[in-house]
Amino acid sequence: MSLRRRERLTGWVFALPSLITLGAVIAVPLGFSLSVSFFAYTFINPSFSVFLGFENYMNAFSDPYFWNSLWVTLKFVVLVVSIEFTLGFIVALMLNRDIRFKGVYYTILTMPMVMSPVAVGLIWKMLLHPDLGVLNYFLGLIGIEPINWLGDPTMAFWSVLMVDVWQQISFMILLLLAGLVSLPKEPFEAATIDGASEFQKLFYITIPLMKPVILAAVVIRTIFAFRTYDLIYVLTRGGPGVSTDVLSYFIYRKTFMGLNLAEAAATSYVLLGVVLLLVVFMFKIITSERKVVG
Amino acid sequence: MRYLVLAILILSTALYAGVTLHVLMEDVPETHIIKELLPDFEKKTGIKVEFEIVQYCDMHAKLVPQLMSPNCQYDLLEVDNYWAGEFPAAGWLEPLEKYVERDKFDISVYLPSMLKMVGYYNGRLYMIPMYNYAMGLIYRTDLMNDPDLRAKWKELYGYDMRIPTSVEEYVKLAEFMQKYASEKYGQKIYGSAMQAQRGDPIVMEWSNYLFSLGGDYYDEKWRARVNDEAGVKSAELYIRALKNAAPPGALSFNLDDAFRVMSQGKAFSMITYNWMLAQLNDPSKSKVAGKVGLAPMPGGIGLNGGWGWAIPKNSQHKEEAWEFIKWVESFEIAKKRALMGGAPTRFDIFTDEDVVKKYPWYPKVMWLVMYAKPVPEFQYSTQMIEVVGRELSLAATGKKSVKKALDDAAKELNKLAKMAGLQK
Numbered sequence: 001m002s003l004r005r006r007e008r009l010t011g012w013v014f015a016l017p018s019l020i021t022l023g024a025v026i027a028v029p030l031g032f033s034l035s036v037s038f039f040a041y042t043f044i045n046p047s048f049s050v051f052l053g054f055e056n057y058m059n060a061f062s063d064p065y066f067w068n069s070l071w072v073t074l075k076f077v078v079l080v081v082s083i084e085f086t087l088g089f090i091v092a093l094m095l096n097r098d099i100r101f102k103g104v105y106y107t108i109l110t111m112p113m114v115m116s117p118v119a120v121g122l123i124w125k126m127l128l129h130p131d132l133g134v135l136n137y138f139l140g141l142i143g144i145e146p147i148n149w150l151g152d153p154t155m156a157f158w159s160v161l162m163v164d165v166w167q168q169i170s171f172m173i174l175l176l177l178a179g180l181v182s183l184p185k186e187p188f189e190a191a192t193i194d195g196a197s198e199f200q201k202l203f204y205i206t207i208p209l210m211k212p213v214i215l216a217a218v219v220i221r222t223i224f225a226f227r228t229y230d231l232i233y234v235l236t237r238g239g240p241g242v243s244t245d246v247l248s249y250f251i252y253r254k255t256f257m258g259l260n261l262a263e264a265a266a267t268s269y270v271l272l273g274v275v276l277l278l279v280v281f282m283f284k285i286i287t288s289e290r291k292v293v294g
Numbered sequence: 295m296r297y298l299v300l301a302i303l304i305l306s307t308a309l310y311a312g313v314t315l316h317v318l319m320e321d322v323p324e325t326h327i328i329k330e331l332l333p334d335f336e337k338k339t340g341i342k343v344e345f346e347i348v349q350y351c352d353m354h355a356k357l358v359p360q361l362m363s364p365n366c367q368y369d370l371l372e373v374d375n376y377w378a379g380e381f382p383a384a385g386w387l388e389p390l391e392k393y394v395e396r397d398k399f400d401i402s403v404y405l406p407s408m409l410k411m412v413g414y415y416n417g418r419l420y421m422i423p424m425y426n427y428a429m430g431l432i433y434r435t436d437l438m439n440d441p442d443l444r445a446k447w448k449e450l451y452g453y454d455m456r457i458p459t460s461v462e463e464y465v466k467l468a469e470f471m472q473k474y475a476s477e478k479y480g481q482k483i484y485g486s487a488m489q490a491q492r493g494d495p496i497v498m499e500w501s502n503y504l505f506s507l508g509g510d511y512y513d514e515k516w517r518a519r520v521n522d523e524a525g526v527k528s529a530e531l532y533i534r535a536l537k538n539a540a541p542p543g544a545l546s547f548n549l550d551d552a553f554r555v556m557s558q559g560k561a562f563s564m565i566t567y568n569w570m571l572a573q574l575n576d577p578s579k580s581k582v583a584g585k586v587g588l589a590p591m592p593g594g595i596g597l598n599g600g601w602g603w604a605i606p607k608n609s610q611h612k613e614e615a616w617e618f619i620k621w622v623e624s625f626e627i628a629k630k631r632a633l634m635g636g637a638p639t640r641f642d643i644f645t646d647e648d649v650v651k652k653y654p655w656y657p658k659v660m661w662l663v664m665y666a667k668p669v670p671e672f673q674y675s676t677q678m679i680e681v682v683g684r685e686l687s688l689a690a691t692g693k694k695s696v697k698k699a700l701d702d703a704a705k706e707l708n709k710l711a712k713m714a715g716l717q718k
Contacts, residue, residue, distance in 0.1 A: 043358055044384050044673055065684075125551070130543035131482070132554055150546035153691045233351070239492025240545040241691040242684065256355045257676040259380070 037265035044259055056266035066267065068242050069250040070274070072157070076246055077225040077278075080164050085218055087165070088172030093202075095173070096180040113170040121234030124163045125150070128235075153243035156236050160244050164231055168224070172217055179213030180206070215286045219279055226275050247271050313614050314342040315369045318356060320601075321347050323569070324425045327634045328622060335621045341614050350374075354676065361386040366608040370615040373421055373604045375411050376494075376679065379671030381604070382415040383714070388605040390419045393616045399623075405660065408639040411668045412602030421602030422619050423639035425631075428659070428666040429502055429596040431464070432556070432571055433457070433563040436585040437475050437483070446474050458592035461506050464563075465531050468539035471562035485539030487552040487561035492687040495548045497679045498597055500686055501669060502565050503528040506593025511670050511678065511707065516716040518707035520682065521700035529689060529696045536690055545690060557581060565591065567599070568659045569637045588655055590662050598666030600639065632656075639663075674710040681706045 037057070040050035060066050095105060112120065127133050128149035136146040149159045187205050196204070207214075229248040232238060238245035238253075251271065254264035319325040325347055332343050346368075348356065354377065360366045361381070373381055381387050394401060401409065401422070408423040415421075437443060438455065447455040447470060458464035468485025475483040489495040504510065509524030519525065536544055541555050549566070553573070556564045557580035564570070568588060577583040590596060603623070605615045621627060625642065632638045632649045637659075643649060644660040669675060682703050689699035711717035 043362065044380075046362060128543075129551060129554065131541055131560060132558060146542070148542045151543035152545075153693070156546065236546055237491055237493040238684075239687045241492070241688040241693045243691070252355075253680055256358065257680045259358075259674070259677070 033265040033268065036262050037269055039262055041262040041265075042260050046261070052262070056263045057270070059263055060267045060270060065242060065245070066247075066250065069245050069247045072243070072245055073226065073247040073271075074274075076157075076161065076164075076228065077222060079161055080168070080225050080228075081218060081221050083161075083165050084169045084172045084221060085214075088169050088217075089176055091169075091173050092176035092180055093206075095177055109170045109173055111170075112167045113174075115167070117167065117230035118234055120163065120167050121231045124166075125235055128159060150236055151240060153240045156240055156244050160231060160235055163235065164225075164228060167231075168221065172221060175217040175220075176210070176213060179210050179217075183209050211286060215283065218286075219282055222278060222282070223275060226271065312340075313611055314344055315611060315614055315618055316344050316346065316367060317370045317372070318353060318368050319345045319347050319372060320350050320353060320374075322350075323573075324601075324631070324636050327631050327636050330634070331622075331627060331630060334627070335618065338621065339614075339617055341617060343618060361606055361608070364608060365610060366606040368606060369609045369611040370618055371604045371606055372424055372601045373412065375598070375600050375602075375668050375671065376675050378412050378421065378602065379415060379675050380673050382418070382420045383673045386607055387420040388607050388609070388612060390422065390605070390616075394419065397616075397620065399620060403625075403640045403642050405639060405641060405644075405664055407598055407664050407666060408600055411598055411671070412600045415671065421604045422623055424601040424603050424623075425637040426639050426663050427567040427569065427599040427601075427637060428663040429498070429566060429599070430568050430591055430659075430662050431457070431563060431589045432566055432574060432586055433589065434561075434582060434585055435587045436582075437471060437562050438587075440475075440478070442478060443471070443474055446470075457589045461503050461528065461531050461593045464592035465535045465539065468535055468563060472539045475562060482560060484541045484555065484561040485563065486535055487547075487556040487564040488536060488540040488544040489547045489549055489552040489566075490536055490540070490544045490687070490690060491546050491548045491551075493683045494679050495683075496686050496690075497669070497683045498599070499565055500528065500532050500682075501597040502591045502595075503532045503593075505595040505597065505667050506591050507531075510667075511682070512711065516711040518704035518711065520707060521697065521704040525700050526696055529686065529700060532686075533690050533696065545687065565596075568662055569635075571655065572635055572653075588658065588662075590658075590665070594665060596662060596666045598663065598668040600668075672711070672716060673714045678707055678710055681710075 035048070038052060038054070039048045040052050041048060095102065127135050130136060130146055130148050130151065133149070135149070140146065148155055150156045183206070187209070188201060191201050191205055227248055228246060229252060232244055232246055232249050233252075236244045238249050247267070248271070251264050251267050254260055254267060258264070319328075325345065329345055329347075332345075336342055353374075357368070357371070357377075360368055361384070371381075371387075373387075393399065399422075401413070401419070404413065404423050405426075408426060412421045412423050413419055438457075444455045450470070451466075455467070458467050470485070471483060472485035489499050504520075504525060507524045507528045509519070509522065509528055511518065511520055513519045541547070541561070543551070547555075552561075552564060552566070553570065555561050557574060559581045571586060571588045574580045574586045575583050580586075603619045605612050605619075609615055622631075625640075628636075628638060628640055628643050629646055629649065632643045632646070633652060638644050638649075638656075641660070644656050650656055669679065672678075685694070685699040685703040688694045689696045694702070708717065
């Protein structure tokens, strides 16, 4: 056996345990749910006896509430990720200088992130209570009429959005900050000597150099945002009406209330497709811009 | 004889020793009451019992995978009446007749409405009624007896103010209170602390309006009838109450949110579970303690709800589970539970002297439970509630007309009944 082959073999041996684990916990369930999505498989009758082909997918597409949920989800994800990114980047830039009490800020920032979304939802539900909540109380002090945070279909969407931003923005900040800290110092020093302004440095050095980190942060957040479910569950249950009915909660209901695992699996695959498309699209945009700048 | 009993006792202790029953329980007062009594059972039988206490919303999703697996992690179940059709239909529950007959367990003491709801399914006994949560009207007695308000009511409507006898009268009274009680006391007092969050809260509350107006979800041939005259009228009245007599955020309220409004003295009434009366009369939890009373749902028929004990077919310890049911539902323990604030399901407990002495309104609750009606029980009850909740919420936000929303709901309800093989 040549050295190369032996090395390769050793590599496989080392990789094997994790490959087996990954296969068991990711590939197998994915394969199972894909096959389920083509059969009449329900919790009442869990069997692969009736093959339906694409009927489960067709059922999902012909359901107007599916399209509503897809629309709500896309709106939610795009807004949440862009707001969190913009605010997060600004905060990260502010923290990336010589200021005092950095440790204190970091601690405060990580706190919402380590809380469970259900706890966050319950706390906010009380803060947002139209009559007894603190938020409306303070608004009342400055003469603003009480706001119906979760009971109004339009407002409910924005309230959920606000709570999500409150909780998840720290993730964005920390990731972006880690990127900023690890940037090389030399280009900035050179730019300062050449007399570049702060804004020029930001747009011509910081952002281009940060591209890989930004890409990672935005992609990860996007994927997570698609999975938002606990907050919706606690705050609105998708209501009032269908105004906050995101797709992940829609799928949950199909599974555990409708007991229709097959249709839920089909809908999940549609969601997976949408996420995949969006992520590929993001990679395209960010990597292509990089060529222009570089 | 004594020795025989002792021998049996020791033998049974030896037989069951080391067995631990795992039970998934909802985080409600009844669970904590039973938990306090558990040492008695452990001492008597040597069987250990472990409660895993979670919120209602997590239960169904935790139970279903376990019930489908070859070995259920839970040896004993508490089954909500929402699932009382689904679980037996899926074949997940052990029929209990043979245990009942063998041990001469007396089921004639249970209220028929409870046995029907969380006892029998399709003529077979799968559950033993555990506790009830029939709904009724809880109202503020101080506002009801306020002379100024009474005079104003008489002036407006020409008759004495009374506990409403119909849904219309209730909505009218709630509107009246929101206007005039708020005026008189100089702070907002809502007519009805409503729970109109999409999903089961809105459906549970609306069901009281629907049943009391003579409506129902299905007719006797399992054809949907939510969109008939009674259905439309009840939804219209419900939405009218939401608009004119409920807190502004009611569309996102569940039981807890509504309770907070009521317990802070910011509402006149609440259509809710009868045992909420004890909570609202508890000074440590409520500012209106001593000022609330209970009446049947105006119109007469409230929503019945309840839980039953059941044994999963794939349980590892069926005999031990049955031992537990026998113990927890024995007269002695059932009475203790009631005295500690539980919600009984047996005639003899409701009318027990000590119980009535402590809770004088319990006989009234018994009538309420006897007349109350549950949501239809079949495989797709939870899905039915989901559909109706969504459509009602859409109608309440004005995104759909009442008729259109109920028509859409009826369409899906018919589909569910067909899927379940109930509608030919």
